[in-house]
Amino acid sequence: MTLLDLSEDEVVEIRSLPADANMARRMSSLGLFAGRRIRFVKAAPFAGPLLVEDQATGARLMIARAMAGEVEVTRGRTPKP
Amino acid sequence: MAARRSPDELVVALTGQPNCGKSTLFNAVAGFRVDTGNFAGTTVSYAETALRFEGRDIRLIDLPGIYSISSFDPAERVARDFLLSGEVDVVVNVVDASILSRSLELTLQLIEMKIPMVLCLNMMDEAQHKGVLIDLERLATLAGVPARSTVAVLGTGIDAVFAAATKMSRTAYQPRDPCYDRDVEDCIAGILARYPEALRQALPVPERFVTLRLLEMDQEFERRASQVDAEFVRSVQQDRRRLATLHGWPESGVLASHRHALVLDLYEQVATHHRGAIAGMREKIDRIITNPVGGLLTVVLSLLLTFSLAFFLGDLVAKLVDQPFAALRTAIQALPPSLAVALLSGLVEGVVAGAGIVLPYLVPLLLLLAVYEDAGLLPRIAFMVDGLLHRVGLHGKSVVPLSLGFGCNVPAIMATRNLENPRDRLITMLVIPFVTCSARSVVILALAGKYLGGMTAAALYLFGLGVAMAVSFAVSRSKQHKALGLIMEVPPLRRPYPTIVMKKVWLRLREFIVVAWPVILVSSVLLSAASYVGIDRPVNAALSPLTTTVLRLPEVTGIALFLGVFRKELALVMLATALGTTEFDLVLSQSQILVLVIFTMLYIPCIATLAALFKEGGLKTCFTSAALNFGVAVLLAGAVAQVARFFA
Secondary structure (H helix, E strand, O other): OEHHHOOOOOEEEEEEOOOOHHHHHHHHHOOOOOOOEEEEEEEOOOOOOEEEEEOOOOOEEEEOHHHHOOOEEEOOOOOOO | OOOOOOOOOEEEEEEEOOOOOHHHHHHHHHOOOOEEEEOOOOOOEEEEEEEEEOOEEEEEEEOOOOOOOOOOOHHHHHHHHHHHOOOOOEEEEEEEHHHHHHHHHHHHHHHOOOOOEEEEEEOHHHHHHHOEEEOHHHHHHHHOOOEEEOEOOOOEOHHHHHHHHHHHHHOOOOOOOOOOOHHHHHHHHHHHHOOOHHHHHHOOOOHHHHHHHHHOOOHHHHHHHHHHHHHHHHHHHHHHHHHHHHHOOOHHHHHHHHHHHHHHHHHHHHEEEOOOOOHHHHHHHHHHHOOHHHHHHHHHHHHHHHHHHHHHHHHHHHHHHHHHHHHHHHHHHHOOOOHHHHHHHHHHHHHHHHHHHHHHHHHHHHHHHHHHHHHOHHHHHHHHHHHHHHHOOOOHHHHHHHHHHOOOHHHHHHHHHHOOOHHHHHHHHHHHHHOOOHHHHHHHHHHHHHHOOHHHHHHHHHHHHHHHHHHHHHHHHHOOOOOOOOEEEEOOOOOOOHHHHHHHHHHHHHHHHHHHHHHHHHHHHHHHHHHHHOOHHHHHHHHHHHHHHHOOOOOOHHHHHHHHOOOOOHHHHHHHHHHOOOOHHHHOOHHHHHHHHHHHHHOOOOHHHHHHHHHHHHHHHHHHHHHHHHHHHHHHHHHHHHHHHHHO
């Protein structure tokens, strides 16, 4: 399941970031990384980006669809490594 | 960047993540005494100011906002290299206290650089509203750096930050390195034990810092270190792979994951949560703005407000500005013609033109934009229109520069600095000159509005917008797309503060005054001199193939179009002179007026815009833009002229 498969207000946990190292690094420096819980706020019109909220900080980010499709998420909590 | 004024001048660099309030803090200290510039050989800009604090000279530098110190973003690279250059005495790390757990990521990376540092927790009020209480002393102790709290928008706590910074420069700095997991630390110790002497010489930065960069797969550090000792870098890569397999993380993220854990641990030790009271009202407004209907309504309304303010109020102010000069103009015209009088009149026209653009059109636009920006409206507008702009090869972040372009293209070109991706920046820079600025609006209104009707004028305005979008589409197709993909922070809605808004407006206005106005003045004087000497004949003859054959206009329009390059609205004035009348419909047919307006709207950006393009994008961008505009103008205006033949 990726970020694209969520419905509004759903809270999920990030499992893995995109394979592209630079993309992953950019996301991770913005607070999105494996284990982080985020809420899918809503999607922009005209197939625009997604708005997500980092549950730890309340910070909101908009993510392009192409990027969001590569972020694997899960509904349940994964045990901490 | 200015050199140190004295050996004991303290160089303090402000650094922090975007939207942390770093620049607000900088502006609060600097007031209106700000110098801006680009780091040598880059388009990454900084601002600096000089101040005295407790008898000590301080040079304060505002570095670009960065999320981390990796190498793939030009701003991050430049900021990091500057911090490591040895020019900085103290770094003040500004963090948004309301999102502390994320902000500390950069803080840890900065600590690893081992530059004397002060941690400045900004937006402490926001954090409290959110229900987050931060134990400053404990944070300072755990992080090993002094920590102070500020609310930059209110100007509180800033003195304490500078007091800590000056004190920092007097005491020996003994940072404590953030301590990672046992496996990682063992790995680092192993690498440090075999750290080559040659690398130590070649890269005069802390060895542990270099080691961590290599473990983080920082491409630039790998490249630099490989040049010195490729064998060493290969061995570090092996260590990195081993750590990655051990922990089950991707190789590029193994160190980052450990740092996340470190930050989370630190955060949990210093922060306590209560129930926040903030959400209510703001959340409600935010829900409306980011809702498709409410959002698009907000976009349309804010654009409408901006334009009506700029055009109706602006028009009023423009007349007021023009009036005092009218008498001066008449007086000058009454003088016996001579070169001196021509030069004087050119100078006056230049001053009037500058004031006629700046005061009425630019100030309202900049003012509203600053308000939208500080309120946090712009990222939301970007969010709403990103999908649409994507279809023409732009994205949400281009909204600001493009909308500024309706006032004047010059500050719009400068505003493209907020686009970190060079490709997006180039496309936006090439599209901006197609956005109908206020000077060209004057031409549309005076020619099309008067002789072809208001509907035609409005249609031409939309036509201009369509051309801009079409150009964007075409240009973006020709430029290979390898962007990272947009990921952008959407900061919470905030109340704009008038003093901060005014400072922002002034700083941007100053850019226009410094770059565009001198160009307008000089070209205005030259122009006046040239027409006095009588260069119109040869120019008309030279341009005749274009004007008479392609555009089917009278030959005398050549000089007006030529001079319009200096200032677009000048084409209109010169046209009146060239045709010997201001009743254009007596000498031009309706289709000729239409062709003239379309051509003036599109052909070659004005000289001040070209100067801005050159400054921001280099010679090639400047030429490409001129050629692109000229080509499109000839094509479209020419087509209209040729089609009109059959209906004449």
